[in-house]
Amino acid sequence: MPAEIIDGKQIAREIREELKREVERLKAQGVTPGLGVVLVGDDPASQSYVSSKEKACEQLGMYSDDNRLPPETTQEELLELVDKMNIDPNIHGILVQLPLPGHIDEKIVINAISPDKDVDGFHPVTIGRMVIGDTCFLSCTPHGIWQLLIRSGVEMSGAHVVVVGRSNIVGKPIANMLYQKKEHANATVTICHTRTKDIAYHTRQADIVIAAAGRPDTITADMIKQGATIIDVGINRIDDPTRKRGYRLVGDVDFEGCSRKAGLITPVPGGVGPMTITMLLYNTIESAKATLQS
Numbered sequence: 475m476p477a478e479i480i481d482g483k484q485i486a487r488e489i490r491e492e493l494k495r496e497v498e499r500l501k502a503q504g505v506t507p508g509l510g511v512v513l514v515g516d517d518p519a520s521q522s523y524v525s526s527k528e529k530a531c532e533q534l535g536m537y538s539d540d541n542r543l544p545p546e547t548t549q550e551e552l553l554e555l556v557d558k559m560n561i562d563p564n565i566h567g568i569l570v571q572l573p574l575p576g577h578i579d580e581k582i583v584i585n586a587i588s589p590d591k592d593v594d595g596f597h598p599v600t601i602g603r604m605v606i607g608d609t610c611f612l613s614c615t616p617h618g619i620w621q622l623l624i625r626s627g628v629e630m631s632g633a634h635v636v637v638v639g640r641s642n643i644v645g646k647p648i649a650n651m652l653y654q655k656k657e658h659a660n661a662t663v664t665i666c667h668t669r670t671k672d673i674a675y676h677t678r679q680a681d682i683v684i685a686a687a688g689r690p691d692t693i694t695a696d697m698i699k700q701g702a703t704i705i706d707v708g709i710n711r712i713d714d715p716t717r718k719r720g721y722r723l724v725g726d727v728d729f730e731g732c733s734r735k736a737g738l739i740t741p742v743p744g745g746v747g748p749m750t751i752t753m754l755l756y757n758t759i760e761s762a763k764a765t766l767q768s
């Protein structure tokens with residue numbers, strides 16, 4: 475039997491409907507959730523991501539403070555803007571789009587964002603809170619993966635999860651989230667990476683495989699267990715002269731092969747992708763809610 479598809483678009487739509495109602499409730503109490511967005515430079519992919527984030531805010535009735543800065547913006551100017559946003563009561567979340575131009579130190583900029591407004595979940599204080607299991611903003615892509623698993627009814631307690639990839643923005647945080655002693659977690663987690671001797675040895679034992687290696691066909695059908703849940707985080711461009719734009723997007727998983735053997739699988743596009751912005755909105759709304767409680 476072919477695998478059931480985890481429809482990220484549909485799940486993202488459901489969460490955004492819930493969030494829209496949350497925004498209405500907050501507005502009725504005098505708080506409009508606000509996201510401060512900063513883009514330095516004119517990278518087309520970053521411009522497109524940032525526009526999607528701003529549009530998503532608008533659709534939910536949130537406020538977005540958009541700052542498009544020229545490529546020659548200095549680190550000092552950027553840090554000044556971050557400081558201003560840190561104390562602006564109308565901004566509950568700050569997003570500095572990465573990558574930044576080479577003359578700006580990303581670490582210094584991320585560290586300058588107040589952990590109380592770190593809706594990207596990249597600040598070392600936020601990461602530390604996540605690792606020890608404290609309440610914090612969970613970074614958006616791994617949080618999106620977690621929600622896909624929860625909302626698809628995948629049992630995580632006692633499951634063996636194999637994460638392929640150890641990046642700071644996906645591999646490390648998703649592994650951390652899933653082994654926590656918490657509801658919808660309690661998994662046994664293995665992390666594989668470029669120096670792992672035999673990745674297939676590990677993935678064949680996995681109840682859940684999370685592929686975040688950034689390489690097509692990292693996971694093929696012979697590497698998975700019958701009925702496993704497969705989450706594909708990859709977004710890779712493959713030349714395709716039959717397409718108008720000359721390429722198509724594929725994930726890290728051989729979808730065709732794996733979907734004949736897996737129990738559940740995410741497609742690319744339309745799996746993890748739509749969840750990332752959704753969880754950014756979620757974090758910003760949580761941050762706005764916290765101002766009412768303080």
Ligand code: GUN
Nearest residue numbers: 569570571572573594614
């Ligand atoms: N660039 C690509 N993805 C992201 C993201 O999730 N957050 C930020 N700040 N920059 C990115």
